[in-house]
Amino acid sequence: MRRAKVKRALVPNETLANALGANELARELQVRGHEVVRTGGFGLAWLEPMLVIDGKAYGPVQDLDALDAVALGPLAELPELVRQQRIVFDRCGHIDPLDYDPGWLLEQLEREPREIIEEIKASGLRGRGGAGFPAHIKWQTVFDTPAPQKYIVVNADEGDSGTFADRLIMEGDPFRLIEGMMISGHATGADKGIVYLRSEYPLAAEIFANAMDKSRALGLLERFDIELFIGAGAYICGEETSMLESLEGKRGEVRFKPPVPAVAGLFGQPTLVHNVITLCSVPGILDMGGKAYAEIGTGASTGTSTFQLAGNVKRGGLYELPFGISLRELVEDWGGGTRTGRPFGAVQVGGPLGAYLFERHLDTPLGYEDMAALDAGIGHGGLVVFDDTIDLVQQAHYAFAFCAHESCGKCTPCRIGSVRGKEAVAALASGEYTEDRLEVIDELCDLMEQTSLCQMGGMTPIPVRSALGEALSRKGEVN
């Protein structure tokens, strides 16, 4: 950090901070003669808008004349940041997102593709979008499949409620993603990358487009072409084959697998599809070495996860921490309990297709296998906290309703099952707790799990069963 005569102020240019007045604060600081740098956000939602003036942090800032009241001390000692292990988000918040020196990236692009894939294999990196599939297998498959054209497709269709990691990194450090894309392209033999970004993230689109312009000016796009595609409001397009259909300009209906996209994906060519955070984990892995990365985390859940604490919680935000931290540590220590101050009720882990978990589950470590043992998953790392006023039957109804709303309609179990499920739960909610009604829901869940074409229908039973099971056992009606 260089020393300046005028005071240097870091002000986030990030959607949440801007909604809370960061743009106005930046203008006012400029008027007062500060050197203002618009950075990304640190992800500490409850401190936004958070300013850093000459290395000292303040937040949430309402009034520039009353900064002392919200002084947080030196940024370098802020416990909420220091206690994290920021590998993906190490630069985010500290830098001007467009201020980039490609030196390190260009060095990586000189390495042997096989050697890079070996590092990814050694790291144990698994997909951060939800499925948790080992990344190196996809990379190796794309590498091994000969084709005239190969693609990198970035899944930035971050539709899960409770998640905002993709948005934060694309707004705050878009070059981290460009690094991940270019390195994976180099390693697999793909020279074209497409980012599929949801339309609900206009600021991320603007900042990423500016980073693409900067990349072009730096000559980076001559070796690897990047295109930004904006979605049109369809949750299902976060499913990889639906995304590929959408990128081909069609309805986003899921495809049958096989073939997997790594063999025949976009326009029938081998395609590496990864979530934003998976690709953004790659630079850190190459920097520290795959082996060192694998030592972080727990069991087969290596490295860090960008946990996003959301919903009814005091200190919500993004916390990048090693896998293995318990739900209780996140919800209680990091989150500080519910925002309403009422007792904890439930936490939904991993988005709308994730399980509702309760007090007795809170000591479970957040790892892929530990969560699977509870019939739950980590998904994209989002945790939505509810207080004790949660209506679990209503949440089960919502899970079916959301599936009905977002189903692509291609397969019957999802298209029809979600509607019938919604009706059955509505009947339950109206007081008809009959045995045969419960049996219908149970059979429907089995059917959707076993026969849906993709995880939309296949995983909707997870929130349904976890919420409904708990509701009924509390009513003493479960057999």
Next chain:
Amino acid sequence: MPNSEVIRDLVAACVGQVGAPVTALRKIVDTHGHIEDEHVRIVADVFNLSLADVRGIVSFYTDFRTSPRGRKHIRICQAEACQSVGSRALTKEMTAALGIELGETSDDHAVSLESVYCLGLCASGPCAMVNERTLVHATREELLTCAEPK
């Protein structure tokens, strides 16, 4: 309001891009506000698709509305993180205050109300958008009184 020639130029400019028909339809919505039958014909013509193909794309994506939105367009997040902090109650208050349901536009086109599933501001709900402006910790009063930013 852009005429057919303007729309045709807009659509033709997308040829060759990845996902071109979807991008073309999005540009029509961005400039015109919604998609009309005439626009469907233009997209079908430029990309050599059937009208059914294009209508199929339009009906698939939520952003591709086929009727104009209200001058004040309010979108309230209906997803779980916002539910946990009262978005259901907020939605009820708004439908009662405006006399329209989610997905409806008032007869005078002054206001429309729509659901949205996640704006990615999930630690600060309930979240909403009024035209292009984002609101966190949204309240009924704020949604009813807030105007567009300068």
